[in-house]
Amino acid sequence: METPEFVNRNDMYGQMAEPIIYERCPEILANGISVGFVGSNKKKTKNKVKVVHGECKKVPSLYKIFCPYDFLIIIYEENCAGFTDEQMEILLWHELLHIGIDDKGNAYLKDHDVEDFDEIIRKHGLHWSV
Numbered sequence: 001m002e003t004p005e006f007v008n009r010n011d012m013y014g015q016m017a018e019p020i021i022y023e024r025c026p027e028i029l030a031n032g033i034s035v036g037f038v039g040s041n042k043k044k045t046k047n048k049v050k051v052v053h054g055e056c057k058k059v060p061s062l063y064k065i066f067c068p069y070d071f072l073i074i075i076y077e078e079n080c081a082g083f084t085d086e087q088m089e090i091l092l093w094h095e096l097l098h099i100g101i102d103d104k105g106n107a108y109l110k111d112h113d114v115e116d117f118d119e120i121i122r123k124h125g126l127h128w129s130v
């Protein structure tokens with residue numbers, strides 16, 4: 001039998017993420033937003049070169065009929081092989097930060113604050129443009 005591409009990892013990443021949500025993303029709890037955690041064996045890349053470690057996806061309202069979560073966080077486990085617990089916690093925090101909440105309490109998929117090149121950040125820091 002073929003190994004499934006996605007598996008439920010609520011028991012693993014969900015547990016690791018619990019204190020992160022409590023301490024650093026309490027607005028997720030305050031707004032009753034539910035997050036499911038998924039593991040994948042897919043060696044996902046972006047633009048064929050950039051290794052993707054994780055992803056946060058908003059569950060479309062239609063899918064909520066069958067999926068009891070507002071967001072799914074997918075961890076590409078093959079791409080995270082050798083990660084320390086600390087690195088995994090940073091990754092989970094990163095993915096949780098993609099959950100944005102607007103003034104009306106509606107959750108949305110939030111984009112990164114920072115997009116730049118490593119060379120620029122090393123030489124000029126994160127805030128060179130402001």
Ligand SMILES: [Zn+2]
Binds near residue numbers: 094095098112
């Ligand atoms: Zn991200």
